[in-house]
Amino acid sequence: MDLTLKRINKHFKGRTVLEDISFDVGPRELVSIIGPSGVGKTTLLKIIAQLEQPTGGEVVFPEPPSRKHPVILVFQDYVLFPGMTVRGNIGFGLKSRRIKKAEIRERVDRMLEYFRLEEQSGHYPAQLSAGQKQRVAIARAMIINPAVLLLDEPFANLDRSLKMETAGFIRKTQKEFGIPTISVTHDLEEAFAMSDRIGILLDGRLKQYDAPKEIYFHPNSYDVARFLGPVNIIPRNLYQLFGINGERGQQDRILARPENLVLEPLENGAGRIQEVTFAGHYIVYSVSLQDRVFTVYSHQDSFRPGQEVALKIKPYGEQ
Amino acid sequence: MKSAKLLLRLSPLLIPYLILFCGGVFLTVGQSLGFLTPLPYTGGTFEAYTQLFSDPHFLASFLFSLQVALASALLSVTAGTLLAYWVWKLPQRLQTAAIVYKIPLILPHIAVAFVVLIFWSRSGIVASLAHSLGLIDAMQEFPNLLYSGWGLGMILAYSLKGTPFAMLLIMALLLRFDSRQIQAAYMLGASRLQTFFRVVLPRIAPAMQTGFIILFLYSFGAFDIPYLLSESRPGMLSVNVYNLYFKRDLARRPEAMAMLTFMFCFAVLLIVAYSKIVNRLEDAERKI
Numbered sequence: 198m199d200l201t202l203k204r205i206n207k208h209f210k211g212r213t214v215l216e217d218i219s220f221d222v223g224p225r226e227l228v229s230i231i232g233p234s235g236v237g238k239t240t241l242l243k244i245i246a247q248l249e250q251p252t253g254g255e256v257v258f259p260e261p262p263s264r265k266h267p268v269i270l271v272f273q274d275y276v277l278f279p280g281m282t283v284r285g286n287i288g289f290g291l292k293s294r295r296i297k298k299a300e301i302r303e304r305v306d307r308m309l310e311y312f313r314l315e316e317q318s319g320h321y322p323a324q325l326s327a328g329q330k331q332r333v334a335i336a337r338a339m340i341i342n343p344a345v346l347l348l349d350e351p352f353a354n355l356d357r358s359l360k361m362e363t364a365g366f367i368r369k370t371q372k373e374f375g376i377p378t379i380s381v382t383h384d385l386e387e388a389f390a391m392s393d394r395i396g397i398l399l400d401g402r403l404k405q406y407d408a409p410k411e412i413y414f415h416p417n418s419y420d421v422a423r424f425l426g427p428v429n430i431i432p433r434n435l436y437q438l439f440g441i442n443g444e445r446g447q448q449d450r451i452l453a454r455p456e457n458l459v460l461e462p463l464e465n466g467a468g469r470i471q472e473v474t475f476a477g478h479y480i481v482y483s484v485s486l487q488d489r490v491f492t493v494y495s496h497q498d499s500f501r502p503g504q505e506v507a508l509k510i511k512p513y514g515e516q
Numbered sequence: 517m518k519s520a521k522l523l524l525r526l527s528p529l530l531i532p533y534l535i536l537f538c539g540g541v542f543l544t545v546g547q548s549l550g551f552l553t554p555l556p557y558t559g560g561t562f563e564a565y566t567q568l569f570s571d572p573h574f575l576a577s578f579l580f581s582l583q584v585a586l587a588s589a590l591l592s593v594t595a596g597t598l599l600a601y602w603v604w605k606l607p608q609r610l611q612t613a614a615i616v617y618k619i620p621l622i623l624p625h626i627a628v629a630f631v632v633l634i635f636w637s638r639s640g641i642v643a644s645l646a647h648s649l650g651l652i653d654a655m656q657e658f659p660n661l662l663y664s665g666w667g668l669g670m671i672l673a674y675s676l677k678g679t680p681f682a683m684l685l686i687m688a689l690l691l692r693f694d695s696r697q698i699q700a701a702y703m704l705g706a707s708r709l710q711t712f713f714r715v716v717l718p719r720i721a722p723a724m725q726t727g728f729i730i731l732f733l734y735s736f737g738a739f740d741i742p743y744l745l746s747e748s749r750p751g752m753l754s755v756n757v758y759n760l761y762f763k764r765d766l767a768r769r770p771e772a773m774a775m776l777t778f779m780f781c782f783a784v785l786l787i788v789a790y791s792k793i794v795n796r797l798e799d800a801e802r803k804i
Contacts (some may be wrong), residue, residue, distance in 0.1 A: 269703050276696045280718040289714075290704035341705060456727060 206253035229388035232398030238381035278323040290341035348380035529551035548773035564770035576750035585736035588674030596682025
């Protein structure tokens, strides 16, 4: 049975924050809802966590959340209990259930080991790094086997270098414990890396809900495509120049990511290199073609400004 | 040279302290030992103290003062904590209205003593209300709350003053308390009571301790409320000092001063013990 959101609406002070949000999360699934800041992501989580009431619609749980199997929201800044040690924080839920001390000790020990927090077990939250705090917060939730785990911006407080590692860790943990998890974030790469399915939340609406690859390569609208990264629009009249034909050629326009365009040196080619920017592991080329400018990411750094080139789209299979 | 400059800069603080406080203590202790007394003193150096400690009335008074101070401080801090928590959880609009709790803070102690007297004495408002409601047949049947021998009137008056004071201290800490900690505790399965005792209370404990010690010492030594509401046997120490000083023989001045010295030493001891305990507790919590 899935956790299902049915037409969730939320109005706040006459403003529509969320409109008609519907999606479902499978029993062992990790889902990310991505959207820009201030789009109502946290509100959505709070509604699922039952900390806020929706104006309309309902959240249907496979089994109604109870004290035994609650919905747990891991806050963006973790909200650990500052007066308790790591051990105290992780054991909090068990102690609240009046479980025997020896059993609490044993179960907390297992969590400390899994979350690599053994050395910090006696530390207070103020002595921990952001990554450690987050692991405590997730361990504190996992130990009571929640019905659903909600993560609010799990990467927001982490160093750049730690984000991807954390995404991997969250995915591994989620698969290990098998707890349906919904995360909201604006960190695209990490969300893509860890999620089974992704929802794009723009202007209070869920624009697309699908597997990461589908979303990335087949965005259902320009807004979704644009939100996920720079995108080029190829109008129909340029299809021939780009070498587009067959089934693909039936569409009115094609959305192409910069990495899906290729440059070929060609004298008197239709395109002309305008700008070359070094961006680390790839080069960004701005190419003018008729009255448009296209962005291309390439590993070749042999093109020079002013050079005439042909611009092609990669065949489907190479995407 | 440097320290002279420092002393000079501190002088606005040091001079009143030296003259008023140290001078006062010196005179009090001196007179309690028989020096600098208004009448030539004939007894031994510690005679006033010997007399004091061998007097059963003094001991009874001391225990009574202790009991009144303890009860009123405990009552104030408990009520103050619960009320502060309750006000803090109110919606913002009501919180602004709840500011009325500060009113007793600006009332002088003597006024609060009168309020208690007017409401709770046998001829007071509560008694006549009970009478007109037919709960009692005659006003005289109203229980003698104020003079029951337990110091209830004083405890009530001190608590009326002390509760908003404790609230004020605790509210200051609660305002900095992240209410999501309560949400987190509920989500993790803690009951309201568990959340209060395990999550909220540790955060406001410092204010509760400070409030308790201040209120305890105040009610232990204050004079105005006992003067109006005290019972004679056993009386509060402060009233005993007053009587000894003003209403008895001038020759008993050392005894009055010995009693004052004793009260002062008791307060100092209490504060030293308190800060030792707090230091030890804070050592454990410093990491927070």
